[in-house]
Amino acid sequence: MKNENQAIKKLNLQKPSGTIDFLPEDMEKRRWLTRKIEDSFAKFGIQQIDIPMYDFFDLYRIRSGEKIINDIFTFHDPPKHRATENPPLYALRPEFTAPFVRFYITSELMYRPKPQKYFYIGPCFRYDEPTRGRYRQFTQAGFEVFGADTPAADAEMLIVAMNLMKELQIQEYLLRINDLTFLRTFLQEQNLSLAMQNKVFGVIDNIASYLRKLEIGALEDRTQEDLIGDYYAMMNDLEIDRDLTVILENLLLLVGTASEVIEKLKTIFSDFPATLEAINNSNIPEVCTLLEAANINNYVVDCGIARGLDYYTNTVFEIDVPALGNEKQVCGGGRYNAMVEEFGGESTPGLGFSFGFERLIITLEEQGLFNPKENRSDLLIGTKPETRAYGITIAQQLRAAGLSVETDIMNRSFKATGKFVNRMKIPFMMFLGPREMENKKFSLKNFTTQNQLNDLDLEAVIKEIETFKKTQ
Numbered sequence: 299m300k301n302e303n304q305a306i307k308k309l310n311l312q313k314p315s316g317t318i319d320f321l322p323e324d325m326e327k328r329r330w331l332t333r334k335i336e337d338s339f340a341k342f343g344i345q346q347i348d349i350p351m352y353d354f355f356d357l358y359r360i361r362s363g364e365k366i367i368n369d370i371f372t373f374h375d376p377p378k379h380r381a382t383e384n385p386p387l388y389a390l391r392p393e394f395t396a397p398f399v400r401f402y403i404t405s406e407l408m409y410r411p412k413p414q415k416y417f418y419i420g421p422c423f424r425y426d427e428p429t430r431g432r433y434r435q436f437t438q439a440g441f442e443v444f445g446a447d448t449p450a451a452d453a454e455m456l457i458v459a460m461n462l463m464k465e466l467q468i469q470e471y472l473l474r475i476n477d478l479t480f481l482r483t484f485l486q487e488q489n490l491s492l493a494m495q496n497k498v499f500g501v502i503d504n505i506a507s508y509l510r511k512l513e514i515g516a517l518e519d520r521t522q523e524d525l526i527g528d529y530y531a532m533m534n535d536l537e538i539d540r541d542l543t544v545i546l547e548n549l550l551l552l553v554g555t556a557s558e559v560i561e562k563l564k565t566i567f568s569d570f571p572a573t574l575e576a577i578n579n580s581n582i583p584e585v586c587t588l589l590e591a592a593n594i595n596n597y598v599v600d601c602g603i604a605r606g607l608d609y610y611t612n613t614v615f616e617i618d619v620p621a622l623g624n625e626k627q628v629c630g631g632g633r634y635n636a637m638v639e640e641f642g643g644e645s646t647p648g649l650g651f652s653f654g655f656e657r658l659i660i661t662l663e664e665q666g667l668f669n670p671k672e673n674r675s676d677l678l679i680g681t682k683p684e685t686r687a688y689g690i691t692i693a694q695q696l697r698a699a700g701l702s703v704e705t706d707i708m709n710r711s712f713k714a715t716g717k718f719v720n721r722m723k724i725p726f727m728m729f730l731g732p733r734e735m736e737n738k739k740f741s742l743k744n745f746t747t748q749n750q751l752n753d754l755d756l757e758a759v760i761k762e763i764e765t766f767k768k769t770q
Contacts, residue, residue: 314432316426318656327598327659328437329670331466332419335653338462342454344415344441353397353419355389362641364391369424371434394440395634395650396611403643404462412445412646419655423688431625440631440652447635447647449581452613453588455649459617459629460594466658467667468619471628473589473597474553475509475582475615478632481549482611483568483576488542497536498546499604504601505529506550512564514650516623526550526681556586561598581613590770611633613649619661628657673725675702676763679713680729688735692728692756697758720745 313319314488336346355372371390393396398418402408419439441755443451443459456473463471468719477730478499485495508525511517529550533543548566560577567573578696582599589597604615613634622628631651638646674758677696681689685706693703704724706715712729727743734740741752742759744766751762 316428338681339417345419355387386522414444437655438652442650449584466677474600476603477580478574484573501532503604549601556583559605596725609637611635675704677726680706685730
């Protein structure tokens with residue numbers, strides 16, 4: 299027993315770094331945001347799906363990108379169940395797209411009519427350095443489309459994301475769009491391998507991200523000159539030709555309207571015919587026209603957006619809330635036309651995005667955009683020992699009528715029950731004694747208005763509470 303007690307005393311009760319414990323009021327906000335997301339996506343005919351929180355590690359090894367691979371939490375079967383040789387390596391889900399493509403290919407989804415539009419809300423896991431809005435267990439809320447390879451599909455992806463921002467009433471945010479086609483074409487013209495192309499994409503995305511943070515004052519100890527120097531050093535480490543590095547530097551700060559950016563790109567890549575053709579065929583101008591048809595004007599075309607995942611092929615985007623500083627990105631995504639086929643399915647275009655749920659929470663908190671708190675219940679019923687069973691019967695009848703009802707389980711007095719109701723901000727209280735049980739008439743106190751109504755039948759109690767709720 300002594301050793302057992304010593305073991306209990308030594309138990310580490312600190313939560314793991316990068317995880318969060320949620321109080322009831324935190325969960326209230328998360329439920330509120332979840333409903334907002336579900337309602338917003340439903341307006342576009344998007345259906346909800348879910349997938350396991352872990353999958354085989356090889357699923358992510360193929361196309362998730364070096365950064366993601368290095369940050370994945372992995373594990374094997376428990377020792378007693380482990381294969382003696384080459385046990386399978388599992389991975390906690392770092393993102394949704396790769397496992398969702400697996401689900402699409404291995405289920406009947408691949409044969410359903412196109413386009414298919416789905417959304418999800420669930421936890422993901424990455425070994426990031428924890429900071430505000432960046433955790434090792436976090437929630438993604440996202441949207442995926444299969445079977446549509448048109449500018450209209452790209453535009454709808456952006457409209458769905460921006461519509462949620464509007465419905466949440468978030469202020470001061472910016473949509474950044476890019477088309478990876480011309481950069482991919484240019485690197486192919488330079489005969490760079492696919493692996494090296496992805497490394498170049500990573501450098502551009504990384505440095506451009508820091509440059510955008512510098513613009514909003516989120517990097518106090520760096521200058522633009524420092525970051526451009528980092529860019530050249532990183533490209534040199536990759537052994538990228540100096541002339542090529544100079545050309546690509548132009549993309550780091552190239553931001554503007556679709557027409558402005560397209561014209562500048564034509565100048566930058568004027569000596570590269572295949573790249574010029576890709577620029578001329580870009581979907582970006584049409585996508586921007588469709589955005590404006592949806593009354594979305596707070597966007598720019600940003601040639602530094604390359605995303606950190608290797609599977610994006612064409613249109614990519616991010617949504618920034620500059621007030622969040624270093625963690626300003628609340629949403630990101632794009633098109634991944636090759637992924638389904640690379641995973642072994644029929645050639646199927648795909649596109650999608652994910653919101654960082656926790657970053658949306660922070661944004662809503664800082665901008666004061668959460669609705670008033672919900673009450674934990676509508677009514678608490680107090681009883682005496684001899685009326686306890688009757689109180690439970692009444693509570694069940696009120697619940698059947700759609701109300702949220704608690705019964706006192708602490709044997710409190712009338713006065714103590716009232717203090718508890720007031721402290722917990724429960725709007726109504728009834729206390730049932732022998733008289734109420736005999737007469738089937740009730741006294742109902744409203745702790746918000748301090749009014750008390752007497753001699754109500756049960757229907758009147760229900761009506762009074764429902765009327766009050768409609769005014770809140």
